Amino acid sequence: MIQKDWIDHLLNHALRPEVGVVGAKIISTEGNVVGAGIILGLNGTAGAVTASAVAASPVYVQRLETDQNYSAVSGSCLMIRKSVHDQVQGLDEHLFPAQFNDVDLCLKARSAGHLVVWTPHAIVALRPSEVQHNAEAMDFAARALSHRWLHYMAWDPAYNKNLSLTDSFVTQSNQALSWRPLVHRPLPVVLVQPCNHSAAGNRIAATLQSLCSEREADGVLSYTALPLVEVARLSPDSVVIQGQIDESLIASISAIKDHTNAWVAYDLPEFPSYAEVDKTAAPLATVQASLRHGLARADLITVPTSALAQLLEDSHPNVQVIETRLAPAPWSTLHSEHRTRSKPRVGWVGKASELGNLLILSEVIKALADRVEWVIMGPCTRWLRPYIHELRSPVEGALFPQALASLNLDLVLAPAESNLINTSKSPVALLEFGACGFAVICSDLLSIPEGLPVTRVENSTAAWIGAIKQHIDQMDECTRKGEALKQKVMDSWMLTTDHLQDWHTAWLKG
The missing domain is CATH 3.40.50.11930 (Rossmann fold)
Incomplete structure (x- = not known):
């Protein structure tokens, strides 16, 4: 104890008939605040206020220096009226043998109609605990706290709902989580x-x-x-x-x-x-x-x-x-140039997990290296790189549509290994190629919607080479196929209001 009158400051509130629990300001031996009330919901369960703040440094509208009501205070030093303790049956050592028993006690007192008060004037020092809590027991206590007190954890009246539950007293970075300007909810x-x-x-x-x-x-x-x-x-x-x-x-x-x-x-x-x-x-x-x-x-x-x-x-x-x-924005507004070089630009687009699909084309790439400009956006093995005219890093997110269109391909290839992933996956990549106006050759094992104008081939080197030659030998027809695919995508595969209704029904039970 570092104050002679610390208990008097606790009694100052504890003797008030409406108060059930009073907590002290707890500092470390280095003088840092380690307990100045508890915010419910912080870090997913409950967390101490400004645990890293220096004891003499007031933060956030003087909360370290002001007597105030909290939903919970630290059990390291609290005073509870005996009648309240008996009324709420004290600490629950079965659900909370080592963690959150103080939070549970305070919330039981609060639910019984009593105030939980924290005072900065009663100061005690606490040595760091060397007790190692079992991870499984901690998880059980956290789940028990949520089961019993989730409503209080989500809406702690001692904390602003616009502040983050990850970092104390920091504005919520995802404003959509906190921006609720209307009392009622006109939309689901x-x-x-x-x-x-x-x-x-x-x-x-x-x-x-x-x-x-x-x-x-x-x-x-x-x-x-x-x-x-x-x-x-x-x-x-x-x-x-x-x-x-x-x-x-x-x-x-x-x-x-x-x-x-x-x-x-x-x-x-x-x-x-x-x-x-x-x-x-x-x-x-x-x-x-x-x-x-x-x-x-x-x-x-x-x-x-x-x-x-x-x-x-x-x-x-x-x-x-x-x-x-495809969402109309940006896929319906993309522009790509075609036949910009003396040789046709033939490409493959994929991610690291799809490298095996590219390897299907290994001999194809070597055989046609003199006839086309090979363009790859994604991973590429070092023994294929000498045959690649243009190699780009993979792009994700909002930049991807424009990056794809900027490849200015005349023909794009979509090989696929024979496995459950490829035979059951969405043809969205083909739709994206179509939105750019690229003609497409793909493996025949893919799940292709009826009427989508793409060229399907079996996974053999001869079949791939034959299909590619057929396209590059008739570039006018190749360009026409790309335009036909783009028109089909724009007419039938955009995310329009009618198709949104399917999602609306699924997500909101009609």
Whole structure:
């Protein structure tokens, strides 16, 4: 103890009949504040106020220097009225044997109608704890706290709802999470969590943006998984999730279903990787079992193709096919030049995980190196680079459409290895090529919509070389095929109002 009258300052509030609990300002032996009240929901559970602030340094409207009401104070030094302690049955050592028992005690007192007060005038010093808490016990305590007190954690009256729950007293960086200017909700609130900024993530991100533009939904887009307390604070009508099916995602879906009223839709843009495709991945049987277990708590599974839906028919009772389409902005306004060089520009576009598809063309690239300019945007093996005229790094996100159009290709190739991922995936890449006006040759094992004017070939060197020569020997016809594909994409494969209704119905149960 570093004050003679520390207990008097606690009693100053504890003797007030309306007060149930009083907490002290706790500092470390170095003089730093380590406990100045507790903010519920901070870091997903509860966190101390300005834990790194210097004791003599007031922060955020003098909160370190002002007597005030909190929802919880640190159990390292608190005073509770005995009658209140007996009324709420003291500390719950079964659910909270080591962590959050002070938060639980304070919230029980608050729920019983008593104030929880923190005073900066009672100061005590605390040596750092050397106790190592078991990670499993910590997780259990966190889940128990959410189960019992999630409403308080999401809407702590001692904290501004416009501030972040990741960093204390910092403005929320994603304003869509906090900007709610109206008391009522004229539109359903939809939280969408895409897996990335590529075409897979854009499948649901672009859909949400279009629904918001059409005033069909009030959307929140987050490329990181939100903790349960953030979801509860937002209180969405629907949550749409993408991402690798692992224990973290399964726990997230289960928590949302257990603690909120949100409708949960999981979107699977393509079949997960497995050992036969990627040696670092799990065997196919394990992946299929993981899908069954991981998707069980979701209300709906959406996929882009019927082939993928068939692969999931034993994994979930409610699988719906919603084809991937292109957002009018920016895909309908792209411009690409054709026949700009003496040799035809023939290209391949892909990401690191698709390098195996490119290798199908290894002998093709070598055989036609003198007749065409090979252009690659994506990974390329070093033994193919001498044959490549132009090599560009892969691009994702908002820059991708313009980067793709700027390749100025006369012909683009879409080879695909024979595996479950390729045979069931969306043809969105072909649609993107078409939006740029590129003629397309693709593997015949891909799931291609009827009527899409692309040239399909089997995966043999002779077939690929023959199809490419047919295109480059008749460049007028090749250009016409690119224009026909572009027209088809613009007419039938854009994300229009009619197609948005399919998503609206799926995400909002009609």
